[in-house]
Amino acid sequence: MSDVTLIRIPERFDFACHKKFNEDTDQALKASGASLINLDFSQVNYLDSAALGMVVYLHKKASAVNKKVQISNAHGIALEILEVANISKIIPVK
Template sequence: MSNLSVVRIPERFDFSCHKKFNENTEQVLKNTQVKVISLDFSQVTYLDSAALGMVVYLHKKAAAANKKIEIINASGVALEILMVANINKLIEIK
């Protein structure tokens, strides 16, 4: 089994995604084999402050579980928002 798990983020990443995002990430956080959680932003065209909060909170929970978070495939407006919010100082963006 791989020590990497990819969580695909929907095109519109906002508070309406909260429940599903938490369900998906909780499963990954409980998996002791997984050491790195990649958030795949390839489909994201919109994200709001609630989405940023979910990512930051996931980072905190992952750190407590001794796991690393990374963001992959972010581009366009989504990447700009992540950079303006300084998420790159907390989480590596690849």
């Protein structure tokens, strides 16, 4: 078993993704043996405040079950939004 669960985030990450994001992350939170949830932002070119809220809430839920969350491959406007929101203060952005 891998200790990392990879979740690919869609090109447009907003409230419309809420249901799928929750399904994917709930599965990752329940996965035994996986201690890290890696959110792959390589395709993201838009995210809004709802998406930021989903990521922060995931961090809270993951912490409750001793798992970590990280964001990888963020670029362009998505990376700028993450930086302005200071997400890296609670979730590593790699």
